[in-house]
Amino acid sequence: MTKLAIDGGTPVRPKERFLVFGAPLIEEPEIEEVVACMRRGWIGTGPKVGQFEDDFAAFKGSKHAIAVNSCTAALHLSLFAAGIGPGDEVITTPMTFCATINAIIHCGATPVLADCDRKTMNIMPEEIEKKVTGRTKAILPVHFAGRCCDMDAIRDIARIYDLMVIEDCAHAIESEYKGRKSGCFGDIGCFSFYVTKNVITGEGGMIITEDDHIAERVKVLALHGMSKDAWRRFSDEGYKHYQVIHAGYKYNMMDIQASIGIHQLRRVERYWKQRQQVWLRYNDAFQGLPCITPTNAEPNTKHAYHLYTPLLDVETLGKSRDWVLSALTAESIGVGVHYLPVHLHPFYRKTFGWKKGDFPNAEWIGERTLSLPISAALDEADVTDVITAFTRALTSA
Numbered sequence: 326m327t328k329l330a331i332d333g334g335t336p337v338r339p340k341e342r343f344l345v346f347g348a349p350l351i352e353e354p355e356i357e358e359v360v361a362c363m364r365r366g367w368i369g370t371g372p373k374v375g376q377f378e379d380d381f382a383a384f385k386g387s388k389h390a391i392a393v394n395s396c397t398a399a400l401h402l403s404l405f406a407a408g409i410g411p412g413d414e415v416i417t418t419p420m421t422f423c424a425t426i427n428a429i430i431h432c433g434a435t436p437v438l439a440d441c442d443r444k445t446m447n448i449m450p451e452e453i454e455k456k457v458t459g460r461t462k463a464i465l466p467v468h469f470a471g472r473c474c475d476m477d478a479i480r481d482i483a484r485i486y487d488l489m490v491i492e493d494c495a496h497a498i499e500s501e502y503k504g505r506k507s508g509c510f511g512d513i514g515c516f517s518f519y520v521t522k523n524v525i526t527g528e529g530g531m532i533i534t535e536d537d538h539i540a541e542r543v544k545v546l547a548l549h550g551m552s553k554d555a556w557r558r559f560s561d562e563g564y565k566h567y568q569v570i571h572a573g574y575k576y577n578m579m580d581i582q583a584s585i586g587i588h589q590l591r592r593v594e595r596y597w598k599q600r601q602q603v604w605l606r607y608n609d610a611f612q613g614l615p616c617i618t619p620t621n622a623e624p625n626t627k628h629a630y631h632l633y634t635p636l637l638d639v640e641t642l643g644k645s646r647d648w649v650l651s652a653l654t655a656e657s658i659g660v661g662v663h664y665l666p667v668h669l670h671p672f673y674r675k676t677f678g679w680k681k682g683d684f685p686n687a688e689w690i691g692e693r694t695l696s697l698p699i700s701a702a703l704d705e706a707d708v709t710d711v712i713t714a715f716t717r718a719l720t721s722a
């Protein structure tokens with residue numbers, strides 16, 4: 326048997342070619358567009374952001390798309406613009422990134438968690454319903470790894486209890502569910518263009534909505550609360566006075582970022598197909614290993630294939646998930662964990678009294694999950710290296 330790199334063997338890839346987890350594919354058109362943007366001199370919020378917003382709205386078929394500088398900002402602004410504040414509760418999943426929870430906290434509202442399903446890793450509608458109180462104002466579903474939540478059931482609950490639905494689509498730009506696109510099921514959809522995401526701008530986010538009032542509020546709040554189109558105040562039309570109508574935030578996207586996003590968005594389908602191929606290859610190669618491979622996309626849905634998250638059979642393996650992370654790192658394969666359940670982080674434990682045992686499914690996943698590279702930047706040889714390294718780690722433990 327080949328000696329693992331963690332035990333002093335030769336790594337699957339040399340250290341100099343360490344496969345960075347989530348590395349994006351950046352192509353010439355966005356490089357040229359960024360350079361052109363810099364040469365033009367208007368690098369802040371301007372026409373490129375406007376174009377990116379229009380392109381994104383067309384891609385989603387939404388009435389409004391407002392670009393911001395992260396999905397965290399998108400979530401915060403969406404909740405705030407929707408009127409959610411102190412005394413209100415927002416129901417979301419423990420199987421998410423801390424940004425989802427922090428956005429709720431930053432509005433002065435209280436996050437309330439409902440456990441997720443072990444197979445889909447998405448929030449369970451029946452758990453949501455148990456958590457609804459007189460203070461609940463919204464449901465914040467996260468389409469984990471790019472798999473849509475059970476939106477029929479979630480929309481039913483929202484209708485019965487008169488709740489808003491604000492979707493965290495950070496993983497789910499291409500996702501669809503029964504003919505509808507992610508971000509379009511509820512009142513507001515929030516997207517991320519962070520470096521590891523399916524479409525990138527470096528840092529960046531987008532808010533989509535059909536609601537004119539929310540769109541207007543979000544636009545103003547994203548730029549200090551200054552009156553509409555304040556970003557134009559230094560344009561060649563001459564200086565424009567602005568009025569501050571809210572205590573807003575500094576969440577606007579820059580033209581430099583949009584210059585990347587415009588070209589990335591044009592390739593969204595091609596990149597999706599590339600990741601789907603990687604996903605299928607992994608699923609095929611890992612049959613028979615002591616792990617549960619991600620379950621297939623549900624019928625009549627489109628999975629965005631943002632993360633590939635096998636669950637290790639740690640009992641059979643006799644090794645912990647963290648040992649496998651170390652073994653893969655030693656083989657020069659970058660890995661991630663999505664996620665240690667959010668309720669077990671010290672701040673939230675202290676603040677909300679959350680503890681081990683509160684969300685058994687999220688905890689079960691959190692002990693077993695790891696994320697392998699899945700990005701359009703991977704070539705055939707990279708994928709083969711990941712398969713070799715993962716197979717070695719799981720068969721020689």
Ligand SMILES: Cc1ncc(COP(=O)(O)O)c(C=O)c1O
Pocket residue numbers: 394395396397398421422424425467493495496516517518519529530
């Ligand atoms: C589920 C989820 N929500 C929100 C975010 C925040 O996105 P951003 O980094 O664009 O603020 C992330 C980022 O990884 C995420 O995974």
